[in-house]
Amino acid sequence: MISPPSDTSASLFGNYGSERFFDEMFASDLNPRNHYQKLGEQLFSMSARDLIQKQQSSDLFFINQGITFTVYGDSQGTEKIIPYDLLPRIIRNEEWKKLERGLSQRIQALNLFLKDIYSEEKIIRSKIIPRELIYSCKHYRPEMRGLKVPGDVYVSIAGTDLIRDKSGEYFVLEDNLRVPSGVSYMLTCRSVMKQIFPSLFRDYGVLPVDNYSQVLLQKLKELAPRQSSGDPTVVLLSPGVFNSAYFEHTYLARLMGIPLVEGHDLVYHNNRIFMRTTAGLKKVDVIYRRIDDDFIDPLIFRPDSSLGVAGLFNAYRAGNVNLANAIGTGVADDKAVYAYVPDMIRYYLGEEPVIRNVETYLTTRPDHFSYVLDHLDELVVKAVGESGGYGMLIGPHSTRKEQEVFRDLIRKNPRNYIAQPTLSLSTSPCFVDNGKIEPRHIDLRPYILSGNTTTLVPGGLTRVALKRGSLVVNSSQGGGAKDTWVLEEGD
Numbered sequence: 001m002i003s004p005p006s007d008t009s010a011s012l013f014g015n016y017g018s019e020r021f022f023d024e025m026f027a028s029d030l031n032p033r034n035h036y037q038k039l040g041e042q043l044f045s046m047s048a049r050d051l052i053q054k055q056q057s058s059d060l061f062f063i064n065q066g067i068t069f070t071v072y073g074d075s076q077g078t079e080k081i082i083p084y085d086l087l088p089r090i091i092r093n094e095e096w097k098k099l100e101r102g103l104s105q106r107i108q109a110l111n112l113f114l115k116d117i118y119s120e121e122k123i124i125r126s127k128i129i130p131r132e133l134i135y136s137c138k139h140y141r142p143e144m145r146g147l148k149v150p151g152d153v154y155v156s157i158a159g160t161d162l163i164r165d166k167s168g169e170y171f172v173l174e175d176n177l178r179v180p181s182g183v184s185y186m187l188t189c190r191s192v193m194k195q196i197f198p199s200l201f202r203d204y205g206v207l208p209v210d211n212y213s214q215v216l217l218q219k220l221k222e223l224a225p226r227q228s229s230g231d232p233t234v235v236l237l238s239p240g241v242f243n244s245a246y247f248e249h250t251y252l253a254r255l256m257g258i259p260l261v262e263g264h265d266l267v268y269h270n271n272r273i274f275m276r277t278t279a280g281l282k283k284v285d286v287i288y289r290r291i292d293d294d295f296i297d298p299l300i301f302r303p304d305s306s307l308g309v310a311g312l313f314n315a316y317r318a319g320n321v322n323l324a325n326a327i328g329t330g331v332a333d334d335k336a337v338y339a340y341v342p343d344m345i346r347y348y349l350g351e352e353p354v355i356r357n358v359e360t361y362l363t364t365r366p367d368h369f370s371y372v373l374d375h376l377d378e379l380v381v382k383a384v385g386e387s388g389g390y391g392m393l394i395g396p397h398s399t400r401k402e403q404e405v406f407r408d409l410i411r412k413n414p415r416n417y418i419a420q421p422t423l424s425l426s427t428s429p430c431f432v433d434n435g436k437i438e439p440r441h442i443d444l445r446p447y448i449l450s451g452n453t454t455t456l457v458p459g460g461l462t463r464v465a466l467k468r469g470s471l472v473v474n475s476s477q478g479g480g481a482k483d484t485w486v487l488e489e490g491d
Contacts, residue, residue, distance in 0.1 A: 012048050013429075014436045022168045022426040023439060024089055035092050035487060042200050043087070048435040051086060054196045055431060058084050061192050082185055083480030085430045088193060089442065089462040090204070096458055096486045099162070099170065102354030103446060104454045105345060107158055110175065110332050111450065112348040114154035118144045118328065128347050129340050133364070136415050137337065138385055139178070139330025141293060143300060147317055150223055151452065154326040157216070157288075158448040159183070159461075162355070164426035171358045173423075173443060175341070177325060177333040179290050182481075183447050184248035186461040187212060187255075189483040205488040207458035212447070213255035215455055216288075222451030223322045224285040232285035235259045235275060237266070239291050239307045249290055258288075268311025271318040286322050287312075293327050335384040335418045336362055359421055363414040372419040373410065376403040379419040380471075381410070394471060396422050425471055428482070430464055441465040443473050444484065458486035 013030060025036045032040035062084060091099075116123050117134055124131045134140055159180030161173040190209050194201055217234065224232035238249040240262050253260035259275060267274045267281060274281035289296065295305040297313040315321045331337060339360040342353045361368040361379070372379060376395050383391030393406045410417050427439035446460035463473035464480045473479040 012043070012046070012051075012435075012437055014438065016429065016436075016438060020166065021424050021439070021441070022164050022166050024164075024426055024428040024442070026429075035090050038200060038203060039088065039090065042197070043429075043437065051431050051437075052435065054086055057196055058086065058192045061195065062188070065188060083464075083466055084189060084192060085440075085464050085466070085480055085482040086196065087429050087431060087437070088197075088483045088485045089428050089444070090485045090487065091459075093207075093487050093489050098354065099446065100456050102170075102172075103158075103160055103448050103456060105349065105351065105354050106160065106172065106175070106341065107155060107448050107450055107454055109341065109344040109348050110158075110177065111152060111154050113344045114326070114329060114332055115149070115152050116348075117331065119146065123344065123347055126347070128343050129337070133336060133340075133415075134331060137331045137334045139293065139328065139334060141328035141331075143313065144326070144328040148319060149326050150225060150319070150322050153223060153450050154329050155332070156219055156223060156324040156450045158450075159445045160448060162444045162446070163358070163423055166424040166426075168426070170355055171423075172341070172355050173358055174335060174338060175333040176445070178292065178330045179325070180445075180447070181245045181248055181290075182445055182461045182463075183212065184245075184251045185481045186447070186459060186484070187251075189461075189481055190459070193483040201485075204485060206485040207488060209457045209459045212457045213252060215449055215457060216252070217256040217258065219449045219451035219455070220286050220288055220324055223324055225319050225322055227320075233275070233282060234286045234288065235261045235266075235284055237261055237263070237287050237289040237291055239295070243290070245290065252288075263291075263306065263308050266309045266312070268309055268315060271315050271320055273309065273312060273315045273321045284321055286324060288324050293330065296323075296327065330385075335360075335382055336364070336415070339418065358423065361419040363410050363417050363419065368419075369410070369414055372417075373407055376407060378422060380422050381406050381417055381419045383416055384418060385416070392472075394422065397469075397471075423471070425465075428462070428464070430466065430480075430482070432466065432468075438468070440468075441471055441473065442482075459484040 025032055027033050123129050155177045157180060159176040159182060162170050163173045164170050186209060220234045221232045235258055236249055236253040238246060238260055250260055261275060265276050273284045275284050291307050294302045296308040297310060298305045298308060299310050300313040316323055339362055342357055345351055345353045361372050363369045363372050379395045381393040393402060425441040428442045429437045430440040432438050442462050442464050444460050444462050446456055449455045462482045462484045464482055465471055465473045466480045
C-alpha cells in the first residue's frame with residue numbers, strides 16, 4: 001500500500017478533487033490508481049519547494065533549446081515558451097494497445113475514403129456521405145481527381161485528438177490530417193522528464209518515443225516514386241522562420257538528418273523537382289511538406305504564394321515526386337466530414353469502430369440545425385475548417401451576446417459549423433503557478449505514421465488546459481503540455 005500523504009504533501013495537494021470528472025491518477029480522494037502508485041509515492045514525499053526547483057530546471061531546458069510556439073495577436077509578444085507540466089500522464093500497456101488498434105483502423109479507413117472520393121466515389125454513390133458535403137468542403141481539391149498517389153497513402157502523418165469522458169472511455173475528438181504539429185513537444189517533454197525525474201522514469205519501465213524521427217524517415221522513404229533509384233532524397237519543406245511551428249520544422253529535419261528547405265531552394269524542371277546544393281541540382285523524391293495546399297504551387301492554387309514551388313503539382317501529377325501528406329487530405333479532417341468516419345469504417349472495412357466519435361450535430365440537417373440554435377448555451381460550436389481553438393463557442397462558458405453572434409453565423413452559413421455536447425474531459429494532476437497540485441483538463445494527441453505499414457510511437461502529446469476550469473487545451477489559447485508514459489507489458 002502507498003504511504004499516506006505527509007502534512008507537507010497534503011498541503012501541496014490542497015483541496016484536490018475532480019469528482020465530476022474522470023481523474024487519470026486518482027480513483028478517489030488521494031488514492032492513486034495502481035499504475036500511478038510510484039508517482040504518488042514520489043509526490044507524497046515532496047514539497048512545493050522541491051517541485052518549484054524542478055520546474056525551474058525544466059523551464060531553463062526549454063529556454064536553452066529555443067523551444068517556442070507563436071501566439072498571433074498577443075500584445076506581450078508572439079514567441080512563447082510552451083508551458084510544461086512536471087507530472088507525467090501514465091497509460092497502461094493494455095489501454096494503449098486498444099488505442100493502437102482503433103487509430104490504425106481509423107487511418108486505414110480515411111486513406112481508403114480519400115482514394116475513393118478522388119476516383120470512383122463509391123461511398124457517395126452508395127449515399128453513405130452526401131455529395132454536397134464533400135464538394136462544399138473548402139479543402140476538397142478537384143485537381144486531385146484521377147491522380148495516382150504512391151501506395152494509396154494520402155495520409156502518412158496524422159495527429160488524432162482523443163479525450164476521455166467521466167466514465168473513462170476514450171473518444172476521438174478530431175482528426176488532424178493536413179500538416180499536424182506538436183510532435184516536437186512530445187519529444188522534448190520526454191527529454192526534460194528524463195532529466196528531472198530520472199529514477200522514477202527508470203523504475204516505471206516506460207516505452208521509448210526517441211525513435212520517432214527514424215520511424216518517420218523510414219515511412220517517408222517508403223513513399224518514394226517507384227522509379228526512384230538508390231536511397232530516396234527526402235526534404236522537409238517549411239514556410240520559413242515566421243511560421244508558428246518553425247522550431248518543429250528545424251528540429252525534425254535535424255533529427256532525421258534531411259535538408260530543411262523553403263520554396264526558393266527547390267526548382268521545377270522537366271516534370272521533376274530539384275534541390276539547389278553547392279554541388280549543383282539534386283533530384284528530390286519525397287517532400288515532407290509543412291505548407292498548406294493553398295500555398296504549395298502558385299501555378300495551380302494561390303497565384304500570390306511565394307512559399308511553394310511553381311510547377312510542383314505537375315511533377316507530383318506525373319509521379320516523379322511524392323508529397324506527405326497528399327494534397328487534398330484536408331477534406332477528411334473537415335469537422336462535418338468527421339461525423340461520418342464511423343460510417344467509413346463500416347463501409348470500407350466491414351468493422352465497428354474501436355474508438356467512437358463524440359456525438360456531433362450537423363447544422364446542415366434541419367433537425368440538428370433547430371436543436372443547435374435552441375441549445376447554444378449547452379453545446380460546443382466549432383467552425384469546420386478552423387484549428388488551434390479558434391472559431392469556437394463553448395456554450396456553458398459563453399455570454400448571451402456571444403451566443404447571439406454564433407446564432408447569426410450559423411444561420412448565414414450552416415455548412416461552416418458543427419456542434420457537440422460540452423464534454424467532461426478527464427483531468428490529470430498538474431503543478432500550477434500557485435505552488436499547488438490541482439486537477440486540469442487534458443486530451444491526448446497520438447501520432448500515426450503510415451507507409452507500407454502503420455506505426456504509432458507509444459505515447460503522444462498530452463495537452464493541458466492550464467487555466468482553472470478551461471476545456472481548451474491548445475497552446476495558442478493558454479494550454480500546455482506534459483509527458484505521456486506508456487508502460488511496458490505487464491505494468
